[in-house]
Amino acid sequence: MIDTQEPQACLEIKGLDVGYYKDLNILQDLNIKARRNQITAILGANGVGKSTALKAVFGFLRPNAGEILLEGENIIDIPTHEKILKGLAYIPQQPGVFKDMTVEENLQLGGWTFRRDKQQVRDKVEANYERFPVLKEKRKQITGELSGGQQRMVEIGRTLMAEPKMLLIDEPTAGLSKMLAQEVYAMLSDLTTRDNLTILIVDQEIRQALKIADYVYVLELGRNKFEGPAKDFDDLEKAFWVG
Amino acid sequence: MSRQHTPQLAGLVLIAFFAVFPFVYSANDYPYIMHLLITGFFYAILASSWSMLAGYAGQFSFGHMGFTGIGAYTTALFCHYIYLSPEATNLCTEYAIGDQFLIFVNPIGVTSSTLSQDCLRQALSAWDGSVQVTAMPVWLGIILGTVMGGVFGLLIGLLVLPLRAAYLALFTLGFSEILRAAISAEIAITRGQAGIELPYLFDQGITLFGRHFDKTDKLPPYFVMFFLLLTCLGILAWLAKSKFGLFVRALREDQDAAAALGVNTTRYKVLVFVITSMMAAAAGAVMAHYVRIITPNNLMILQMSLVVAMAVIGGVENFVAAAIGAIIIEFTLELLRNSFEVGDIVIDMTIWRLVIFGVLLMITLRFSRNGIISPIINHFLRGHVAKETVAKRGAAAESAGGSS
Amino acid sequence: MEFPNIFWGVIGWMIFWAVVGSVITRRLYLHKDLDTSNAAFVGSMLGAAMGPIGLAALWLKTPELTNRLLVWPAVGAVTLIAAAFAFADPSNNCVANGSFVASQISNGIILGIIYGFMALGLTLIFSILGIVSFAHGEFYMIGGMVAYFVTTVWFPGIYPIVGILAACLVTFALGAAFERMFLTPMYDGKIERPVEYGILVTFGLAFTLQYFIQATVGANPVKARRFFDFPRLRLPTAEDPWLIKTSRGNMELFDTISISNPRFVAAVACVLVLLALLYFLHRTWTGKALRAVSLDREAAAIAGINPDRMNMLAFALGGMIAALAGSLLVQAFSWLPQVGAIPAMRSFVIVVLGGLGSLPGAFLGGIIVGLVEATGTGCVPDAQKAASYIPAYGMIVLTLTLLLRPTGLFGRRFSGGAHGKF
Amino acid sequence: AALAAKCPIKIGGLAPLSAPGAVGGGEAMRDAMLFAERDINAAGGVLGCDVKVVIADTEGLPEKASAIMEKLITQDGVVAVGGAYHSSVGVASKDVANNRKIPVVFAETWNDTITGDKQKYIFRIAPLSSWASATLWKAALLVPNIKKVAILTENTDYGIPAAEETTRGLKSGGVEAVTFGVDIGTQDYSGIVERIKAGKPDYIIVLATGEAGYNFAQQAADAGIGPQDIPFQAGQVALESKAWWENVPDGNMAFVQRIGTPVNLWNKKALKLNEDYKAKTGKGAIESYALEAYDSISILAQAINEAESTDGAKIVEALENISHEGTLGRIYFPYGTKKDPSADGKGDEWWHQWPDPAMTMIQYQKEGQNSTESPIVWPDAYKTGPAIYVKK
C-alpha cells in the first residue's frame, strides 16, 4: 500500500499553535501532513498534545496561529458540525456514543447529513452491520449497556456512515481487548485500501500503529520531534514510550 | 494610591450622607422619602446578605424571603400572644415567673365577633383597670425572630447540603412556598391573609439627640434600620475579609479542592446559611414592627424576585454593590410610578414600570454580568492590579518564561 | 379524625424505622462492599413498611437492590399509611366512600397528566440546555391568552385547533428569539455559572412577559369557550344501569366518576401530544438529533448536528409544550396574567421529584404529584385547611425524596451532555 | 384661609393595580374614581378649583399601602383619600392618614377593625364584614329544607371572617356548615368539588373573589353541583355579568349578593355612571365596588366644599354632618365625635360607618342575563321577583 511516488496531501497542518488558556500554547508550530489514501500516525508520550492537535483540526479549539488545510482549503473557520460535509470525520479519545439510544439509532445519526435519503441511510446501516456483525445482534439494545469495545465499534461505524474521505482517529483501541484491537487495526488498513480513506491516527499502541501506518510523526511537548515513513522507525521503537 | 481608596471614601461619604439626611432634608415629602429610604435599607440588607449567600458562597437560594417572614412572624406572634401580668387571669394558659405571670393568649382568628373569646380581654374587663398587663418588649421579639431565622437557616442549610445548583434553587423556592401556604392556612394563629398586627418599634416614642420623637415619627425607625444595615454590612465586610469570606468563596469555586486544603466545607456552607438567614430575619422583624402589619404575601415569589433582581443589578458578587443596587432600584421603581401621556394615550406606569424592570434585569445579565454597580467599584479597587502586573511582568518574564 | 393516636402512632413508628433503616442499610452496604446508591431509599422504605422484621431480613441477606426492591417497599409503606388512616378515621370519605375515592383518583390522574405534560417541557429544556426555565409558567399563560384571543375575541367561531396552533406558533417563535438573544452566551463557556445565569435570565423574561400581558390585556379573568361538546351518550343502554353517560359539558363513568369536558379534552390532548412528542423524539431525525445533543454535545457535532440549532429548538419546544397545556386549559380555567405561577411551581416540584432531565421521570412525577394532591385535598380531615395546603403537598413528598435520593426518583441512567455537567 | 387652597385640589385614590393585589377590582375602582373626578369638575370643581384624583397602586400589600399613603399625603399633597380594596391595606394605611390628619373614606374594605378603633379621620362607606355576613346566612335560611351548607372561601382577610360569621349565623338557624378554605390563585378545584359533593350539601356559598369565584362555579357545575343543580350562591365577581357568562357558561340560577341599592331604585347619578362606565370598559354593568369608589371621592369633594377648607379637621367635621346623594344612595355618618356608637348600644365598629349600604340578593334566572336586570329575590323590601330554588 505504500506508494513509491510522494502522494498528494489530503490534510495539512501548518505552523499550528493551540492552547486551552490564552497564553499557554500546548502545541507550538506543529506541522503535519496526512497523505492521501495512507495512514499517518502521530505518536508521543501522554500529554504531549496529540489529542489537542486533533481537536484543533476538528474545530473544538481555536488555533492561535497556523493553518489547517483540507484539500488545500483552509477549514479553520468552518464550524465543527459542518466539517463532516467536507468529508472530514473524527473519532475522539473519550468514547462519544449516545448512551441512552439504541445501536441502530446511533448508526442512523451517523447519516445525519444525508438524512433525506432514507434508502441510503438504510443501506449504510446494513453495510455497517456487515462490517461489525456483533452489532447486528444488538441493534435494538441501548448502547450504554454494551461493552467498551462494542461501543467503540458503534462509534467507528457511525462515523463511517457519512463516508468521509479523511478520518481523524484518537487511540482507537484504548480499552479494547487484544483480539478486538487487532480487528480494528485490520479494519483501518482495509479502509484505506478498499474505501480510499485517508486516516490520521493518534495512538499509544506503538507497535501496532507502526505496523499499519505508512508515515509517522513523533511529537514531544507540543512540537515535532521526528517524522518519516513507518519502515524507518523499526529501531527507534524504544524511544517512544519515554517521550 | 488614592484611586484604590476612592470606594472607601465614597462609602464613608454615603454613610455620612444617610446619617445627616433626616436632619437636613425638610421638603414636604419628608416622611415619604424617609419611608422609601427605610424600605430601601430593608431591601439593601436582604440583597447584600443574599449576595453573600449566592454571590460569595454560590448557594443560589430562593428561600431568602422566607427567612424575613420567619423573623417577622416570630416577633409578631411573640408580641401578639405573650404578655406579663402581676396577677393570674385563670382564663389563659399561664406560668408563674417570680411574682409575675407569663400569659399566653389564646388565638381567636380573624373575626371581630370572636373578640370576646380573647381570654386576656375578658380578664382585663373583669379586672376593670385594676391590673396593668405588660406587653413583651419589642426588642426581645426582634432578637427572637433573628434567632429563629438562624435556627431555620441551620435546618435548611443542613437539608440542602447535598443539593446541586438547580436543585438547590428549586428546593428553597419550594420551602418558602410551603411556609407561605402554612401561614395562609393557619388562620387561627397567624390570622392568614388578614395579616397580624405588631406594636410600634418604640411604642412610647423615644428621645434621641435631646428631642422627643413620637411613636409614628420616621426618624427612629430610620436609624434603627440604618444601623441594622450598617451592622449587617459591617459583619459582611468583616466576614468577607476574614477567613470566612475566603473559605466560602473557595467552596463556591471548588468544594473538593477547598476540602482537600483543610477547609471544613460542611461547616461553612451551613454557617453561611445561618448567618445570612439571621440577617434576613432581623431585617424582616424590624421592618414588620415598622410597617406594623405582616401578611404572607411578603413571602411570595414576586418579593423574592425583587431581592434577586436588586442584587443582580447591583452586582451579586459584591455585597456593597448589591446593597446600593437595592436602594437605587427601590427609588427607581418609585419614580417610575408616575404615569405620563403621549398625545392621547395614557402610559400607565404602575404596570409598565415592572415590564421595564424585567427588561432591565435581562439586559444587565446579558451585557454586564457583574451588575452595574460592582464594575464601578472594581474599576477603582482593582484597576491598579493590571498595571502592577504589567509593570512587574517585564522583570519577571525571564524567570517565568512560560507565561509569555 | 376519630382516633388520631392510632394514626400518629403508626406514623411515628414508621418514621423511626425508616430513619434506622436508611442510616444502617447504607452503612452496611458500604461495609459489605456493595452498591450503595439506593441503599438509603430501600432501607427507609422497607423499615417504614415492615419495621424491624423487614430490616432484619434485608440486613441478613443484603440482596442486590433491584427495581423490584425499590418499588415494593415504597408501595408497602404507602399502603401502611393508608391502612393506619383508615383505622384512625373510619368515617372519612377517603375510607368509607368508594365512589369518592374513585373520583379523586381519576381527578388526580387527569390533573397529573396535565402537570406532567407541562413538566415535560421544563425537563426537555433542562436536559439539553442545562438550565431551569423560570419563565415556564409565563409560556403557559401566553399560550392560553393567545388561544383565548384567537378563538373568542378575534375570530369567534373559528376551529379551536386554530387557536391552539396559533398559541404554539407564537410561543415557539418567542422561545426561539429569546434563546438566540439571551442564552447563546452560555455555550461558549464564558459564563462562569451557567445554571444560575439561566435561572436569572429566564426569571427576567418571566417578569417581563407577565407584566407586559397585564399592561396590554388587563387583569380581568378571561376564558375561552368550550372547544368541543360531548355527544349525548348513554351506554350500554338508555336505561340504567349504565357505564357512561355524557352531557355536553360532562362525562360520568359508572355513575360515580364525573369528568368535565374541558379537563377531559385537555388530558386526552396532552396524552396525544405526549405520544406525538415521543414519536417525534424517538422516530424522527430532528428528535433523535435533539436527544443526541442532550446525551453528548460534542459527539453530536462530530456527526454533523448543529448543537446551537438544537438548543434553540429545545427551548422553543419546551416553551411551546407549556403553551400548549395553557391553550388547552384556557377553556377550563379562568385566565389572568398571573395564572402561570402555580403550574410553574408545580412543574418545578415535579421535575425535581422525577429527576432533572428525565422525561419519563417528569411524566410519572406529574402523576404522583397529581395523586398526592388529590389525596391531600380529599382526605385531610380539616376541610378548611385541606385545600389551603395544596401547594405544600407535593413539596413534602419532594423533601422526603431529596433526603433519600438527592437526584430525584429517576436520575438518568447514563448521564451525559448538559445533565452530566451541572 | 378657606379659599386659599392651591389649585387643583388633590384627592388620593387607593386601588390595587398590580399583583398580588386583586387587579381586576383595582382597575374597576380606578376607572370609577376617574369618572368621579370628571363629574366633580364638570359640576364646577371644589372651592373654585379643579379636583385631581391621584390614583395610587397599593399592590394589595399592607406595607406598600402605608408607603403609598405616605406618598400621597407628603409628596402629592392630597387633602383627602378615597378608594381602597383590601382590608389589610386599609388596616395598614389608616394610621398614617390619621396621624397626618388627612381624612380617608374607605370604599371597599369590609374588615370591622378599620373603624373599630375610632380614629378621628377614618370613615367607611363599605359594609361591615360582620353585618354583610348576616345577609348571607339570613338569605340561606330561606332555602327550603336546608340542613347542610358548604362554604367555599378564600383564605383571606375577607373570606375567612365572612365564612366564620356565616357559619355562626347558620348554626343559630339550626343549619350545619362546612367551610373549605382555598389559597387565592388556585385554579383547579376538582378535589374540593368532589369533597363538597360527597358531603351532599343543600346550599353552596362561595366567598371567593377574583378568578377563583369563576373557576369554582364552573367546575362545580361541571361536576353536577352547580347553580343549576342545587341552590348556589356565587361570589361577588358574579356581578360582572359579562365576565360571569364568559367564565361560567353554566352559571344560570346562581344567587349573588349585591351591595348598593337595587338598580330599579338607582338614582340618575348611578344610572348615568353605569352608562358611562359600560361604554368605557365594555363591561356588562358597573360593579358595586366601583360605585363605592366613585362615591368615596365625590363625598369627599362635597365635604371639602361644605367645610370651605382643605383642612383635615374641618373636612372631618363636614363629613360627620354630611348627607350625600351618592350612587349608592344617601350616605351619612351617624356616629362619630358627636355621638359615640355606644350611645345606641352599638359596637365600636359603627364609628364613622355608613349604617345602611343596601344589601340584596339577586338571582340570574335567564342565561346571559345582566346582573342589573336580574330579579332581586331578597330581602322583601327590595324584592322584584321570587327566588327559584332548583332541586335535583
Next chain:
Amino acid sequence: MIDLVVTGLTKRFGGLHVLKGVSFEIHGPELIGLIGPNGAGKTTLTNILDGAIKPNSGTVYLNGERIDQLQSFEVARAGLGRTFQVTRSFRRMTVLENLLVPALALGHGHNRAEVDEKAMEVLEFLTLEHLRNEYAQSLSGGQQKLLELGRLLMLDADVIILDEPFAGVHPSLMEIIYRYIERVNEAGKAIILISHQMDSIFALCKRLLVLNYGDLIADGTPDTVKNDPTVIEAYLGADDDEQGATNGDQAAS
C-alpha cells in the same frame, strides 16, 4: 517521623473494581513515583487517601492516626495534601487569596503577618509574585498548576500527592516544579508523584509503585521495576513476542 501505612484498600464503582487490595507503606521523607496505565486507579487511590471518597475496605494510617474514615478537610489537617489531575484553582479569587485558604484553614489566621510573609515567599519561589493580585482565572494553565503547588506548600502537609504535575506544563515551568519537589523533599516531607512522564519519574524518584487496573504489581527501586516483566507486560503493552525489545535502558532517553 512521617509514617503512612496503607493496607488492603479496595474500591468499587458499581461493578467496576478499581482498587483490589492495595497495600504499601511510606516511612520518612521518601520521594515515590506512582505509575500505571490510564485508568489504573491512581487518581482513585489519591482520592481515597485524601478522604474525598471512602474505600469499601482497607485502612490508612497517617502517623499512627487512622484517616480512611475522616473527611477530606480532616485528612488535610492531619497532614496529607494533594493536587488534582485537572487544575482546580479557585478561579475567581486572587493568587494570594488562593494561598491563604490552606493557611487559614489550618488556623494560622491569628498570625496574619507571618502567613502573608510565607505566602509571598512561596509566590516568589514559584515566580508568581507579580501576579499576586490577579484572579487565578487569568493565569495560564501552567501557572495555575504552580499555584496549586503553592497552596500545598502553605498547607505544609507531611505527605503530598502530586497528580500529574507535569501534564500540560511548559519546560521552563517544569524546572520550577523540579525545584519545588526537591525543596519539599528536603524539608522532610514525603511525596507521591503520579506521572506518565517516565524520564521525570526516573530522574526524581528513588522508589516506584506500579498500579495496574487495581493491583499494585510492583514496589521497588526504579531499576528493579524497570526490569520487572509484569510491569513491562502491563505498562508497555508489549507484544509477547517482542518483549525482549523493551528491556533496554529506557531511562536513558
